[in-house]
Amino acid sequence: MAVVDYKMPQTVDEAIEILASAGNTAKVLAGGTDLIIQSKAQSSPELTVVDVKKIDSMMAAEMTADGLSLGPAMSCAEFTAREDIKAVYPGLVEAAYLIGSTQIQGRASVGGNLCNSSPAADTIPALFVLGARCVIQGPDGERTVAVEDFVTGVAENCMQRGELLKCISVPQPDAGSSDAYLRFIPRTEMDIAVAGAGVSVTVDDSGVCTAARVAIGAVATTALLVPEAASALVGSRFDDTALQAAADASSAASRPITDRRGTAEYRRQVVGVLTKRAAKIAADRAQEK
Amino acid sequence: MSKIHVNSIVNGDPVEFLCEPNETLLDVIRNELQLTGTKEGCGSGDCGACSVTLNDRLVCSCLVLGAEAQGAEIGTIEGVSNKDQLHTIQEKFLEHAALQCGICTPGLIVSAEALLNENPNPSESEVRYYLAGNLCRCTGYDKIIRAVLDAAETMRGAA
Numbered sequence: 001m002a003v004v005d006y007k008m009p010q011t012v013d014e015a016i017e018i019l020a021s022a023g024n025t026a027k028v029l030a031g032g033t034d035l036i037i038q039s040k041a042q043s044s045p046e047l048t049v050v051d052v053k054k055i056d057s058m059m060a061a062e063m064t065a066d067g068l069s070l071g072p073a074m075s076c077a078e079f080t081a082r083e084d085i086k087a088v089y090p091g092l093v094e095a096a097y098l099i100g101s102t103q104i105q106g107r108a109s110v111g112g113n114l115c116n117s118s119p120a121a122d123t124i125p126a127l128f129v130l131g132a133r134c135v136i137q138g139p140d141g142e143r144t145v146a147v148e149d150f151v152t153g154v155a156e157n158c159m160q161r162g163e164l165l166k167c168i169s170v171p172q173p174d175a176g177s178s179d180a181y182l183r184f185i186p187r188t189e190m191d192i193a194v195a196g197a198g199v200s201v202t203v204d205d206s207g208v209c210t211a212a213r214v215a216i217g218a219v220a221t222t223a224l225l226v227p228e229a230a231s232a233l234v235g236s237r238f239d240d241t242a243l244q245a246a247a248d249a250s251s252a253a254s255r256p257i258t259d260r261r262g263t264a265e266y267r268r269q270v271v272g273v274l275t276k277r278a279a280k281i282a283a284d285r286a287q288e289k
Numbered sequence: 290m291s292k293i294h295v296n297s298i299v300n301g302d303p304v305e306f307l308c309e310p311n312e313t314l315l316d317v318i319r320n321e322l323q324l325t326g327t328k329e330g331c332g333s334g335d336c337g338a339c340s341v342t343l344n345d346r347l348v349c350s351c352l353v354l355g356a357e358a359q360g361a362e363i364g365t366i367e368g369v370s371n372k373d374q375l376h377t378i379q380e381k382f383l384e385h386a387a388l389q390c391g392i393c394t395p396g397l398i399v400s401a402e403a404l405l406n407e408n409p410n411p412s413e414s415e416v417r418y419y420l421a422g423n424l425c426r427c428t429g430y431d432k433i434i435r436a437v438l439d440a441a442e443t444m445r446g447a448a
Contacts, residue, residue, distance in 0.1 A: 003311040006293060006356040029354070036313070036352045037333050049310065051357060077346055101422020102400065103337055106346035107353070189421040190335075 002044035008051045012137055012166050015052055020139045020162030022048040028164060029053075030073035031107030033100065034116045057166065058111075061085060067172040072111020072165045077102075079110060089170060090285060091179030091198055091278075095126035098183060101190050111165050114150065117157045118192075120218040124151060125198035126181040128215035128225055132170045138163035148215075151222045174211070177202040178285035180278040183217070184270050186261070193218040194262040197250060197274035201233060203286040209233045214246060214279070219254035219271045226253040229275055238283045246279055247272035297358040299324070300368030308355035315339045317355035318365060326366035326395045330424070337423035340396035341365050347403040349422075366395035369402055377447070378402055378440040385436035389427035397423045401437045409445055413438060 005022075009015040019026045026048040029035055039047055052058045058073040063084050070079070076096045079085065086093040092110075099108050099122055113123045114134070124147070132147040139162045147168075151157050159165065173179075179200035185191035196217035202210045214229035229249035236242030256267035292307040299322060306321040315332075318324050318341065330338030332351045339350040342364035343357075369376045378401050381387070388394045397420065404411060404419045411419065416437050417430075425433060 003354065006310040006354060008356070008359070029357075032352050032354065032357075033334055036354065039311070040332065049354065051354075053357070075346065100334070101337065102347050102403075102419050103340055103349045103422045104334055104352075106343070106348045189418060 002039050002041075002046050003049050004046045005048040006051065007048060008054050010054055012055060012057065012164060015050055015055065015164050016137055016139060016162060018048070018050050019164060022050075026050055028115070030058075030109045030112040030115075031075060031104075033104050033108045034112065052164070063088070065172060068168075068170040070110060070168040070170065072114070072168055073109045074111075075106055076100075076108050076110070077105040080105070088173065089126075089130060089179060091181040091200065091282065092123065092126040092130060092170070095122040095181040095183075095196075095198065098122045098181075098193075111168060114147070114168070115157060115159065115165055117151045117153075117155050117222075119154055119221055119223070120193040120196070121223070122181065122183055122193060122196060122217065124223040125196050125215035125217040126179065127168070127170070128223055129179055129198040129200040129213040130170050130173070131213070132168055134165055135167040135169055136163050137166045142166075144169070148223075148225055154221050173200070174202050176204060176286055176289065177211075178282050178289060180281035180285065182274045182278045182281070184274060192261065195219050195254075195256070195267045195271040195274055196223075197271055197278045199233075199275065199278040199282045201279065201282045201286055203283055207237045207287065209236050209238060209242075209283065212279070214250060214275055216250050216254055216271050216275065219256040219267050221255075224253055224255075226250050226275075228253065233279055238280060243276040243279055247276040250275035293356045295356060295359045297360065298362045300363070300365060306355070310354070310356060312355040313351050314341070314343070314353035314355050314358055314363070315350040317358065318350060318363070321355075324365050324367050328392050328395055330392065330396075335422075335424070336393070336396075337400060337420075338393055338396045340399045340423065342399065342403055345403075345406075347400055364399065366399055369398055376402065377443050378405070378437065381436040381440040381443070382433075385432045385439065387428060387432040387436035393423060393425040393427075397425065397433060401440065404437070405441050405444060409441060409448070411438075411441060416441075 232245035330336035
């Protein structure tokens, strides 16, 4: 195993200093459910591991009038138990809840899921539809990147040498809004998405959709926002025609591959169905509020 | 590589150990602390044989670095019984014959205890989902689920 040094900074500044000076061989350790497995591979380079879990702000989540400020390393178990967060962002919480077993939930984090940047990551489409922003600090200061610009490819993202994702900032949704995330796996638990869909909607008092965002996962090299699916929902009352148009738009936008989890054709079909169902759930939630 | 000096609490007792940066908590528990009840199965977080609690959270010890245990409280299978007095969950595993080869059993019992601490009255479905990260290749799970549900009922009666 290739971990050659272990650091436990107490502050973000200290973490940045270590990451910048150790260079490319430094990796941020949050829950380790991806990193520790990767470090055990024969091909792993020698790593300096920078454990950020002693930094209070990396482990905290705060709800304010502006929305959610999420410490990227907070465990999914702690995150999904937060009723105040679930009440506002049920889709994001259900996406985090789908990651792995109870044991994995105890360690894995939303920030880790994002930074690992798997095409099948469950929280990424859920963050896309909420318009989440990534607050990144590096040796030269802080920058903020829209989550849809964060992930750039399979296991690739915009993070530069020496940088740390220090906060995931999720805006407060407009009144009458809610969200949902669904994924398909061939078993009932503990698997990786064959396809996933996140939807957020805003619904007015008469039941008409006034705004929507749709994102799909596991059907391209990165999660994709699908504006055509969102447009199909806006102006509708989530009738079958609008839902089918949204489903068709998601299927059309997908660029899936065939692998052992499913064929491209199958994924294209399923991602449409998930879009339709997630839209309906988000709409029902928005109207229950 | 220089060794890292770590202080933790294991099953209620303070312990000190030295570990390499690349050693997992599982390596430390088995090799340094000689607590060999915790088993290594897959080494990649899929099978749950190495389940322990870390600050009261259930985790796979194969996916935790030993160095991360600094200042933490760890619970292993050795801490489940009260000396020679088996825990109710252990008794129910025996009573229901909820094990065959036994490799998955320590992890399952640690996980079941974590479940019943969080939720003393789980439904069958809740037990099955909670324990989904503990694989057993012998029993077919049914006896395990019966044992955990029976233990929960007995423990509620005793409380």
